[in-house]
Amino acid sequence: MSEWVTAVCRELGLEGAVDTDASVDMVLDMTSDVAHGVSRPAAPVTAFLVGLAAGRADDPVVAARDYAEKVTGLAEGWDSDSERGVPAGDQEQRG
Template identity: 40%
Template sequence: MGRTLDDWMAEAAAELGIDPAVDTKQLLDLARVVVHGVDRPAAPLTAFLLGWAAATQGGDAAAVTRAAERIAALAERWAAEPTEPA
């Protein structure tokens, strides 16, 4: 059997010297909302901002969850707003 996403997350975390206990489904859902509600390139950049925000606000899984919830709500608001014609 091949490597899994969970394997990647565990190995990448070990490489970075961190032990995140985060909800990967929540993070993937956030990326999906950002891709569809904002723009595809915004997903990895948003993940970066989320990590930075979580690090400055305690750095634990709860900080990640709080930041993810806030940014998901923002992306949903963006998706709901009408866009101006080009």
């Protein structure tokens, strides 16, 4: 996997922009939580969405980590019997 990630980073011009080992662990942990808490097909789509959102941030590496934590929390409570709080994207409902 390490060789693949290194090759992809090189191909996409991301050499030195990310800590590949930490990024791989973060993505695998997050997608595992989504696959088990939501659905397997949601996992790669979620990883794409987090990457897309992080790429728009001032510091994509920090944003990716923050977004992965948010998504993990969302996935962990996805099928809970209790009502969810304010939806993550509903800015009008937030204080």
